Amino acid sequence: xxGVFRRRLFFALVVLALPAGLGAGDMVEPAAAETAFTGSFxxxxxxxxxxxxxxxxPASGAPMPLLSVPGAALAYRFRESCEAEFSLDLYLTRYGYxxxxxxxxxxxxxxxxxxxxxALAGVRLGVYVPLGSRGILRIYAGPAADLxxxxxxxxxxxxxxxxNDPSGAPMQTxxxxxxxxxxxxxxLPFAGAGFDIPVNxxxxxxIDFRVWFPVYRCWTGEDLxxxxxxxxxxxxxxxxx
Numbered sequence: 001x002x003g004v005f006r007r008r009l010f011f012a013l014v015v016l017a018l019p020a021g022l023g024a025g026d027m028v029e030p031a032a033a034e035t036a037f038t039g040s041f042x043x044x045x046x047x048x049x050x051x052x053x054x055x056x057x058p059a060s061g062a063p064m065p066l067l068s069v070p071g072a073a074l075a076y077r078f079r080e081s082c083e084a085e086f087s088l089d090l091y092l093t094r095y096g097y098x099x100x101x102x103x104x105x106x107x108x109x110x111x112x113x114x115x116x117x118x119a120l121a122g123v124r125l126g127v128y129v130p131l132g133s134r135g136i137l138r139i140y141a142g143p144a145a146d147l148x149x150x151x152x153x154x155x156x157x158x159x160x161x162x163x164n165d166p167s168g169a170p171m172q173t174x175x176x177x178x179x180x181x182x183x184x185x186x187x188l189p190f191a192g193a194g195f196d197i198p199v200n201x202x203x204x205x206x207i208d209f210r211v212w213f214p215v216y217r218c219w220t221g222e223d224l225x226x227x228x229x230x231x232x233x234x235x236x237x238x239x240x241x
Contacts, residue, residue, distance in 0.1 A: 040078070046071040046208060048235035050091060054106060055225035061098065061105030067091045069233070071120075081128045085140070089120040089233075094153065097172040097179075103222070104176040112153040113160070113172035116180075119147040120212075122190055135198070135206070141191035144212060148186070150177035183220040188212040188231065196239060204239040 048071060054064040071089035078084065094112040095104040107113070124142030131137055152173045162168040180186065190213065196206035214229025 040076055042075045042077070042083075042239055042241040044073045044075065044237055044239040046073070046087075046089070046235045046237045048089060048208070048210075048233040050089070051232040052093075052106065053227035053230050053232070055227055056098070056101065056105050061096065062108045062111075063106075065093050065106045067093060069120075071235075075126075081130075083126055083128070085122075085124050085126060085142075087120075087122045087124070089122075091118045091120070092116070093118070095150075095176050097175040099166055103224075104179055112156075113169040114176040115151045115153045116176070117149040117151070119149075120188070121145050121147060124190070124192075136196045136204070138194040138196065138206075140193070142189070144188045144190050146180075146186050146188050146212075148177075148180050150180060184216045185214075185220070185229075187216060189215060190231075192233075194237060196237070202241060204237075204241065206237045206239070208235040208237050209233065210235070 048069040050065075050067045050069045052065040052067070054061065069089050069091045071087060073085050073087035075083045075085035093116050094107055094109065094114065095116055096107040096111055096113045097103075098105045104114070122142055122144035124140045126138055126140030129137040129139070150173060152169055156169050160169045163170050165171060190210050192208060192210035194206050194208040196204040198204055210231075210233040212231035212233075217224060217229060
């Protein structure tokens, strides 16, 4: 009887121990999976010289803006040579509205009507081409939205603040806002390429060049100069991995 009791006790202890052992294994595997998942994310920071080409002629607006634009991005590597990235670039600029051209034009500080805070939000897919010890080539493309906050410029003279006056800042600012947000002009797909050099296991430095395409020109039917609406952006980039 004692032998039977001992065998039954041993069997019961084994049965009770199995779930604990399985539970311990289950706790290790999600932790490892979480580490692998979070380890595939990288942060990057970028300084871009953003070029807004303009061909308005000497009588309309200022020369094309060249803006220093800070930006950041979060990327996720889902394959060895592929990743998805969300990026955000911020810029500031000034506009007036040219009623003869019927569109906003960049202006000098003294002629400003509207202050524009722009946030270029992009989502892109990219591929990596390792070049051995020389570095990594990146090629990417995706959609972007130019989310422009258009405000009345600050520190204007009282003569500039007359309402319902086409030469006044309030009416021009409203026209600038309406133009940028109408006709899908906020939609700017982009493509680019870059080259990164590893500094160590956690840091890459590189260069970028991006182009934003004014696809809205395909459906708005405007008679615009060839370069109007395009954006170009050479950049310096730092990636933390």
